Amino acid sequence: MATVEDFLARLPPQNLDAERSVLGSMLVSNDAVDEVASFLKATHFYHDAHQQIYAAICRMRERGRGAIDAVTLAEELAALKLLEEVGGPSYLHQILETVPHAAHVRYYADIVHEKYVQRALIDTCTEVLRSCYDSGQAADDILQEAEQKIFSILEQQERDTRLSIRDILHEAFTRIDARLQTAGDVSGLPTTFTDVDRLTTGFHPSELIILAARPSMGKTALVCNFAEAIARSSGQGVLLFSLEQSKLELAERFLCMVAQIDGHKLRNGQIDEDQQQKLLDASHALSEIPIFIDDQPARTTAQIGAISRRLKRQSGLGLIIIDYLQLVEPDDRRAPREQQISQITRRLKQLAKEINVPVIALAQLNRGVELREEKRPRLADLRESGAIEQDADLVLFLHRPEAYDPHDRPNEADLIVAKHRSGPTGVVTLTWRKEFMRFESYTSMVAPGGFGDDDFQ
Numbered sequence: 343m344a345t346v347e348d349f350l351a352r353l354p355p356q357n358l359d360a361e362r363s364v365l366g367s368m369l370v371s372n373d374a375v376d377e378v379a380s381f382l383k384a385t386h387f388y389h390d391a392h393q394q395i396y397a398a399i400c401r402m403r404e405r406g407r408g409a410i411d412a413v414t415l416a417e418e419l420a421a422l423k424l425l426e427e428v429g430g431p432s433y434l435h436q437i438l439e440t441v442p443h444a445a446h447v448r449y450y451a452d453i454v455h456e457k458y459v460q461r462a463l464i465d466t467c468t469e470v471l472r473s474c475y476d477s478g479q480a481a482d483d484i485l486q487e488a489e490q491k492i493f494s495i496l497e498q499q500e501r502d503t504r505l506s507i508r509d510i511l512h513e514a515f516t517r518i519d520a521r522l523q524t525a526g527d528v529s530g531l532p533t534t535f536t537d538v539d540r541l542t543t544g545f546h547p548s549e550l551i552i553l554a555a556r557p558s559m560g561k562t563a564l565v566c567n568f569a570e571a572i573a574r575s576s577g578q579g580v581l582l583f584s585l586e587q588s589k590l591e592l593a594e595r596f597l598c599m600v601a602q603i604d605g606h607k608l609r610n611g612q613i614d615e616d617q618q619q620k621l622l623d624a625s626h627a628l629s630e631i632p633i634f635i636d637d638q639p640a641r642t643t644a645q646i647g648a649i650s651r652r653l654k655r656q657s658g659l660g661l662i663i664i665d666y667l668q669l670v671e672p673d674d675r676r677a678p679r680e681q682q683i684s685q686i687t688r689r690l691k692q693l694a695k696e697i698n699v700p701v702i703a704l705a706q707l708n709r710g711v712e713l714r715e716e717k718r719p720r721l722a723d724l725r726e727s728g729a730i731e732q733d734a735d736l737v738l739f740l741h742r743p744e745a746y747d748p749h750d751r752p753n754e755a756d757l758i759v760a761k762h763r764s765g766p767t768g769v770v771t772l773t774w775r776k777e778f779m780r781f782e783s784y785t786s787m788v789a790p791g792g793f794g795d796d797d798f799q
Contacts, residue, residue, distance in 0.1 A: 355460040356388035359440075360453035365392060366441025367450065368399050369434075372410050374444055375403045378451040386458040391428040395437075398422065412438050459495060466491045489648045531578070531660060531700065534571040535783050537770040541759055542736065545572070545661065545700040550691040550733055552667070554705040554724055555740035556712070560755065561704045562587065563779045564740060565663050566595050568702065569633055578660025579632040581653055583646055585669035589637040596633075599780045600624040606777065632657065640671040643689040647696075654697050664690070666704035667730070684729030691733045705730060707739075717746050721760050737761035742774060755781065 364382070367374040384397040398418050402410050412434040419425040428434075470488045473479055530544025545551060545568075555561050569580040584592055598605040601624035603617050613621070634657075636649060646664065653659050664670065667690075672682035687703070694701040707723045719739035724730045731737065739758040743750040757770045771784040 354388065354464060355457045357453050357457050358389055358392075360450045360457075361387050361389055361392045362437050363441050363450040364447060364454055365395050365399070366437045366439075367444040367447035368396075369411055369415065369438050370441055370444040371447075372403065374447040375399060375410070377447050379403070382451045382455060386455055388457065388461070391433070394419070394424050394428050395434070398424070462495050463492075466495065486645060486648065489652070490644060531572045532575055533568050534575060535567075535757075535770070535772065535781070537783065538757060538772075541766065541768050541770060542762065543765065545702070545736075546764075547698040547700060548695045549700045549735040550687070550694050551700055551702045551736040551738065552705050552724070552730055552734040553702055553738045553740065554707050554719065554730075556707050556719075556745070559740045559742055559745060560774060560776075560779075560781065561740055562592075562665055563595065563599070564757075564781050565665065565702060565704060566592070566599055566779070567781050569661070569663060570596060570600065570628070570631070572661050573631040573633050576660055577632070579634060579653060579658050580661045580663065581634045581636070581650060581659060582663045582665065583641055583649075584635060584637045584665050585639055585641060586665060587637070589635045592635055592637070595779050596628055597621055597624050598778055600628060602775075602778045602780070604777045605779050639669070642671045642673065643686055643693070644673075646670070647689070647693045650693060650697060650699075654699070659697065659699055662693070662699060662701045664701065664703045666706065668706055680729065684733075687729050687733040691735075717741070717743070718756070719758065719760070731761065734761060735763040754784070 364374075364378065368378075379400055382396075384393045384400070387393045387396055395415070398415060399410055402414070402418055412431070416425055416431045416434055419428060425431070429436075466488065469491070470484060473484045473487065528539045528544040530542070530546035530549075532539050532544050533542075553561055553565060565582070569582055572578070573580045582592070594605070594608065597603065598608060601617070601620040603613060603620060603624075607613055607617075608621075634653060646662075650659060650662055667683070667686065670686050673685065674682065677685075690701050690703055705724060707719055711717055711719055711723050718741055721731050721737065723739075724737075737760045739760055740755060741758060742755045744752045744754070753774050753776075755772045755774045757772055759767045759769070761767065773782045773784050775782060
């Protein structure tokens with residue numbers, strides 16, 4: 343059986359004939375440069391001389407220099423003192439003479455790129471082997487680094503050739519047609535809150551949605567409502583990163599919310615047989631829908647991205663929820679806090695675009711709300727508001743007046759759409775059933791109380 347050393351001693355994957363064919367095609371037809379330069383880089387070539395030749399051809403094309411052939415390329419390389427290093431004029435003519443057909447340059451380039459990807463995978467695996475043997479790193483850290491490197495190779499391999507407005511318009515009309523086929527006003531993922539869906543038209547792929555409030559307003563309860571409703575109605579996976587509460591705490595929230603069982607009594611073990619049956623029924627219903635919970639603390643955006651990509655590839659993914667933004671681990675702990683948050687929100691927005699799902703990030707409001715007479719949140723109340731407000735497509739504030747005055751609109755909440763990049767802003771009134779940790783579309787019903795708001799977030 344071959345050992346690791348045997349494999350490493352072998353010549354890395356490469357195809358020098360394909361490399362020469364790419365370069366020769368570019369010298370025969372300068373249009374071939376534009377055909378492959380959008381995805382093929384000099385570092386993708388195995389032979390050092392081929393890297394230098396390809397880079398020189400691309401530079402000449404960028405400068406808009408006239409015909410690029412063996413003679414003009416030799417002048418370019420000579421000016422850079424690279425001509426003899428790549429084999430001299432005779433090697434350039436040899437490349438030119440061996441090209442089968444310039445029209446097949448894309449096929450040759452795909453071969454070159456495939457061999458590069460194979461070499462990159464070998465390099466990554468070799469680095470992982472060294473880390474396992476020599477670094478003393480924890481296994482989880484090595485796994486995380488390996489996954490990031492593999493995803494980096496995958497991302498480099500993805501090439502979007504749909505640049506024509508004709509192709510883009512075709513995709514746009516496909517999406518418009520899908521909206522026309524959908525009953526009602528919801529074109530994104532439905533929250534099942536009628537007024538919220540009417541105002542936002544649902545949560546859309548690639549959106550970064552910020553849900554912000556002061557502590558104990560019900561942010562976590564509301565996103566649990568969203569998660570359950572979206573997973574159930576769409577059948578798409580919902581991934582919830584809980585950076586503060588444990589997965590068991592969240593499981594109890596979901597059970598109380600769906601079974602409509604008093605959470606306070608559940609924690610005290612004061613539920614009767616009928617309520618126990620409701621919990622069992624709720625457990626069965628929840629187990630049938632695709633909700634995934636990660637409760638590891640101090641997740642970085644890189645870890646969040648890696649887990650999200652893997653889950654989308656394995657099980658499908660429709661929504662990502664992060665509870666909450668200020669608990670995401672920054673890459674640089676020494677950077678100013680505003681810079682840390684700016685980097686986190688920018689990367690969450692990039693993640694939403696990359697894997698084409700909406701990302702909801704919960705956020706805390708600063709204490710300025712408590713210090714003024716009008717308690718309703720504003721955009722300026724967001725901690726590190728500049729970065730959050732700039733990157734978000736949708737900013738929602740959750741406000742319950744009774745949190746400040748028990749007699750002010752008890753059991754009601756306002757969901758304030760303060761920023762909406764693609765539509766109107768406004769305020770939606772919801773009913774808050776705190777004993778069930780549950781929000782509902784607004785009714786005049788008054789839910790019984792019995793314990794304080796500090797029991798809920």
